[in-house]
Amino acid sequence: MKRVGIPKGLYYFKYSTLWETFFRNLDAEVIVSDTTNKKILTNGSNTCVSEACIPIKAYFGHVMELIGKVDYIFMPRFTSVAKKQYICPEVCGVTDMVRNSVKELPKIIDTEINLRDSPKNSWHAALYTGEFLTGDRKKISSAYKDALNEYKGKRRALKFADTEFGSTLEKNKLTIAIIGHSYTVYDTFLNMELSKKLNKYGAEVVTLDMLDYLVSKDSCKELDKQFFWDYGTRAYGGAIQLIKSGRIDGILALTSFGCGVDSFVDELVENKIRKESDIPFMKLVLDEHSAEAGFLTRLEAFIDMIVRRRDNGFYISTSGKHLYNC
Known part of the structure; x- marks a missing residue:
């Protein structure tokens, strides 16, 4: 069983359910780095360029935490997650920043996430990612659809039950x-x-x-x-x-x-x-x-x-x- 490491930083907090479900559906062992702590942040800060923001520095530390524990590290290249809009330049380039600064890295799954022109590009990203683990496209497709449904369900659970925002808030709180x-x-x-x-x-x-x-x-x-x-x-x-x-x-x-x-x-x-x-x-x-x-x-x-x-x-x-x- 191949071990895929996911750094617990940056967009992990938004897409963790999607990623973890997808890799597990492809029979991979998913290993997530520990929750951010002083050691992770210190290691990341000492390795990353000083001009970077604190989430980027913490991300470096999370990547370093996975070295020696996994066969692959999943570090997607985020370009865009919405039509005609982009992501922060530092987040876009963090994969290359890590490559240039961190030694003895395992293989990197550097999928580009670019939905600027069409949300359908998410499927191409899933296919590219899945092919690191299997050549069976049907299995990749099934794993992705299942993961996407799981992700959407969790996102819906975050929202308030009523259509009008705020209607479920406690009045005296x-x-x-x-x-x-x-x-x-x-x-x-x-x-x-x-x-x-x-x-x-x-x-x-x-x-x-x-x-x-x-x-x-x-x-x-x-x-x-x-x-x-x-x-x-x-x-x-x-x-x-x-x-x-x-x-x-x-x-x-x-x-x-x-x-x-x-x-x-x-x-x-x-x-x-x-x-x-x-x-x-x-x-x-x-x-x-x-x-x-x-x-x-x-x-x-x-x-x-x-x-x-x-x-x-x-x-x-x-x-x-x-x-x-x-």
């Missing part, structure tokens, strides 16, 4: 939305267990994955020009859904230091929120030097402000403007 890439929102080590901390404050967490992508895409038509990046559509359109829901108490933007995509997208998102709502908004920036104490202090202050506004019935400005002139 604090609701905080997190806007960010899946690899920062769901990597609990990099974000210092942000969702868990919010839950301890009695808050329900909403992420972009819980929102309807097609609604987000349609919402972005108000812009003069559509986003070059898929994440821009999800974040900006998601912000509009959150505003319209009327059920969000606060919005957190989770970003990595040095992220070029976020530096542009987050600005537009924040301006939209400030202009069309009074929802408190805060940006949290992550890197390998982030201290949990400072992170926790900012988070506590943010939650405290929201609770005071809601429970005490008075308005505290979230945009820095004076409300009263003495």
